[in-house]
Amino acid sequence: MSEITLLSALTLAMARAMEEDENVVILGQDVAVNGGVFRATEGLLERFGNERVLDTPLAETMIAGMAVGMAAEGLRPVAEFQFMGFSYPAIDQLLNHGGRLRNRSRGRLTCPLVFRTPMGAGIHAPEHHSDSTEVMFAHIPGLRVVIPSSPARAYGLLLASIRDPDPVVFLEPTRLYRALREDVADDGEALPLDTCFTLRQGSDVTLVTWGAMVKETLAAADSLEADGISAEVVDVATLKPLDTETILASVEKTGRLVIIHEAAKTGGFGGEIAAQVAEHGLLHLQAPIGRVCGYDVVPPLPKLEDAFLPSEARIVEAAESAVAFA
Amino acid sequence: MSEITLLSALTLAMARAMEEDENVVILGQDVAVNGGVFRATEGLLERFGNERVLDTPLAETMIAGMAVGMAAEGLRPVAEFQFMGFSYPAIDQLLNHGGRLRNRSRGRLTCPLVFRTPMGAGIHAPEHHSDSTEVMFAHIPGLRVVIPSSPARAYGLLLASIRDPDPVVFLEPTRLYRALREDVADDGEALPLDTCFTLRQGSDVTLVTWGAMVKETLAAADSLEADGISAEVVDVATLKPLDTETILASVEKTGRLVIIHEAAKTGGFGGEIAAQVAEHGLLHLQAPIGRVCGYDVVPPLPKLEDAFLPSEARIVEAAESAVAFA
């Protein structure tokens, strides 16, 4: 065990998966010689050679489609898109092909692939480097959508994603890449892809979030505690399929729900969670469901980035008004 | 005035817009000589000539990007994508460019374009011809997303969309193209792009829907009436920006809400509406919010298509249990 970053945990998981299954191959722009622009694939070329770690030309549709073709032939491609903002040409392939191949061939051909991509704002990157559009992927039938929020969960969830027999979109919050270190055992233990993680027990209000916002949400929970409010924090982790039960059980206990995500509010995945609770847990609700989200605007360039990101203060405020509601 | 189909209403609106503004141009695959595969642009080439009605090569990214370029130069392109299932290469352009050009240039360059595309299942079409992924567009900042459900609304909303100074995604339910006729006055009157349409007044339950499902929802409202249940039917029409007020006012009146859409349930736009109500109208709710949606599956080929589409019966059932809830 050693204290490592989320980024190193990803590398560890990929290396482990490549070790245990020779069908696992890595592909993308700058993933081989350069080890990825964030260094997530650092060292893999040296260790597994240039037939398993592949630098591709600059063509996202091709990378996505190639992965589908490889997967149909039984490989387990792990394709990196350099930033979420450049991954959109892959949507056509995910929606029309990756997520459908098994279904449309009635199980004859399958598509065990992973699309990894960094997501989110907060690292003062240039234009188009700060998107959080996870809901677009989470809406696509046939996919799994996973977002880790700690080194250990990154390791276990990525392993599970690579081993999964179906296509997985694996979204990595850049803001967390190097933000925290954690002991991670490289023990090959995967985490389940269909459960939320309750990171903190609480009794007054449930805070549901995922990805980078887990950080601010946990901080908000600390602040709330200081004010005598006990917040339960749920990290959704796997958006699709969604573990509604854990969320409902928490809301049943606390009676109050605030959903936090960095993505634009309108049509964001927070809506889905709120809707599930309004459908299946309405009677437990003692307050309106709050949502603290990114505004429905273009993620701004660095100067206005901090003003764009949902803040700890906004979360605290929303939780407090939920608790104060009577 | 004459009784026309939704399809003819669209043609009428485009002709009108082209008549009144020479910057309006039509482009897409098969839109000129063939008048579009559904004939939405029939007659426009003859009337406005081949410098305003343009058959393009088969390349959706290019069509989308070209429209952005034209719009920046002050034209008002109305681009057709042949089916929603083929429009995904346009997402990159909409998300990274169309919806952002004004913002990223701080208003120096603008993007007054319309992307039209047929959507939805129910016409026994081949694979990939039956998608309802409107939420993917409705989540994108800077866009408007409009879905008409009657000939008159198609006319007024398309006119408004073409005249709008910002990018509009205009989604046309194929199932309604020729399903009903209505008197439409070609009077150049646009409809507002920021209001829902209440199609039927009711007091017991609010049914919120859009697009093709308006048909089954109105039919369900008739059935419900026969059973003594008074259903209010709201056609959202413009998903983005969303007119939450009309929906909230209706829920305040009825106390019960069922949302109906053909798109896959998880992460669908129904979640957004449910979330808005759970946030701003919780106290009016006398029953859990119901959602009757497409399943989270690949829209099936024709043999299973009817079993996939949300049925009148499912809507009636959901409305009845909302009303029965106590």
Added chain:
Amino acid sequence: MTTLVKQGRIRVKRKTPGEVFECGVDADRTIATFAVRYLQHLDPSGQPVGPLPSFAEDAEVMTALYKSMVLTRTFDGRAISLQRTGQLGTYPSCLGQEAIGTGVASVMADDDVLLTTYREQAAHIWRGVTLEEIFQYWGGDERGSDFSGPRRDFPVCVTIAAHAVHAVGVASAMKLRHEPRVAVCVLGDGATSKGDFYEAVNLAGVWRLPVVFVINNNQWAISVPRHAQTAAETLAQKAIAGGFEGVQVDGNDIVAVRQAATDAIETARTGGGPGLIEALSYRMGDHTTADDAGRYRPKDEASNHQSKDPVARLRAFLDDRGWWSKEKEKTLIAKCKARVEEAKEAYLAIVPEETTAMFDHLYETLPPALAAQRNIAAGGDDE
């Protein structure tokens, strides 16, 4: 600073493409030249235009090709009539393009992988996809893509050119595993305008993948004619952008198609890199049964093309060699009709899938979150 714009301009000689540039000043020299070849073996009347490849001298081979083309055409006609009577969904006819699919498929190995559009029934039939399956697919039943024959072939690709990028993925898998297999991707002239096609061609070139692109240039993409699709004089030259060679063949001449395919596939198989074949053909029918070519196609175009018909051409060649007869033709037609009728009956007798089938092939194991939806679909109560 733009006052400089008008100054100091020297006209550089422009050449019409296809003409080799004559070097002028030292400053300006030709550094690369390219050529596109055209291959034809049988003229429209079925006469050899030169020495034939040896397979064309083999009666067994040539009659087998002919039989498969006639079966395809018989099937195709029946599919259209079934659609007209409401027994089949929208159907894309391959009338007039049979030589392409048959010629290409006939030189593929069983474990090669075929990826095609919706118009290559000829290739599928040769590869062993059953007629029932093809009916079933166009009848709106996913099980039609669960090919009983070539298990690794892709289902037909409806989203234009998307299968070109799958093909380079399949070929990459083959190459990384050092298997002597080839991916063959058949697409239309319209498809060559799409970025997917080009991205695939470019990767195929730079990774020297065992993949062969075959363009069924049937001159139309629904209503858009070939000349409105691209200014390229040939579609074969699109390969030049990927750094390899394309060849144009007479796609109504099965000898030329098969010859070019043999060469490209074996080159690819033996590590020589990718190939691209533009097969010139003609869409003799409508785009699909939902289309009316009369709206956009010059009046006599289709009938003028009759004289180039690939089936008639091969028949004439067989006749000339004395390998065929009216008698044999009669028997063949009867046999094909019978087989197609049999397939039709079998297709119509297929028991529909359960409604829940739409859930059961979505994931290897249905996520618990979807159980409730599946239950509704099965007739249970709404969530």
Added chain:
Amino acid sequence: MTTLVKQGRIRVKRKTPGEVFECGVDADRTIATFAVRYLQHLDPSGQPVGPLPSFAEDAEVMTALYKSMVLTRTFDGRAISLQRTGQLGTYPSCLGQEAIGTGVASVMADDDVLLTTYREQAAHIWRGVTLEEIFQYWGGDERGSDFSGPRRDFPVCVTIAAHAVHAVGVASAMKLRHEPRVAVCVLGDGATSKGDFYEAVNLAGVWRLPVVFVINNNQWAISVPRHAQTAAETLAQKAIAGGFEGVQVDGNDIVAVRQAATDAIETARTGGGPGLIEALSYRMGDHTTADDAGRYRPKDEASNHQSKDPVARLRAFLDDRGWWSKEKEKTLIAKCKARVEEAKEAYLAIVPEETTAMFDHLYETLPPALAAQRNIAAGGDDE
């Protein structure tokens, strides 16, 4: 049926691309040939390799070009140092590629439209984008894209090759309105692998659009070298796929760049259709300030390229003609530094936008539905 696979194969002569095919049998003939020209006027030491275009004999023109290149380089170095001290965000240096942007921009008309990547500061500076604006953009402020100079030019395009399709849209607008204007799109070698580029090239060809694509082939796309990007011998030949001509030029030779650009732009302007110029250059720095080329680039590669430096080359040429002097150089450097410092000060003094600016340029009129969000951003209560 695949027993036929092994039969009747004839090897068709394969040629290495770039070699003109010799026709063999009648059945097999060459139907199209293409060539790529290479243009260079000044060798690396600044010596003319042949007769020069007349603008190169004009001291005023040539010194203006030189001054703009030096200003660009001064700005570029300062931007890097500002980034290193935390006063600027991630910044992509254009070191070594100044001749491309300057050469191309210098022959554009004011009302032509420039669409570039993030690496064409040279072109922007010539076009009249202010140094403050460039600092401001890379400092993380959208107002930097509100160019005070060329109001119709596009903001820099970060999503690779996406601006190629914008360019054909801009050019289409120009053509449909019969305006004698041209869209110029500058992109990288990596960008030529992307479908967008190809789709744009193809449309440009078939619609004969007034658009010129300029490829800044700086040999690298982050860590991916040119040869791993495509097997095409030249990037210029990518135009062949679109049915028109591409030309390769020495991109470190501003005379060649400007000459090729003049020709292509004027051809486009006068209805002669699109052009494509591959300008061979070299990325002398890291990809951006966030990159470390030392991780992937052969050790001596960058220093070996020093001898081809475009600024030094033009300086040598000016020196030879007697149009330049140490004195002039000193004055120029001082002037450039002063101008850059002034711009830096102005940039650092810019008052930040209000938080609500992120709402105020999203739509022409903010939809009422967003008023509540804007209110929170303005410091009001959460919804």
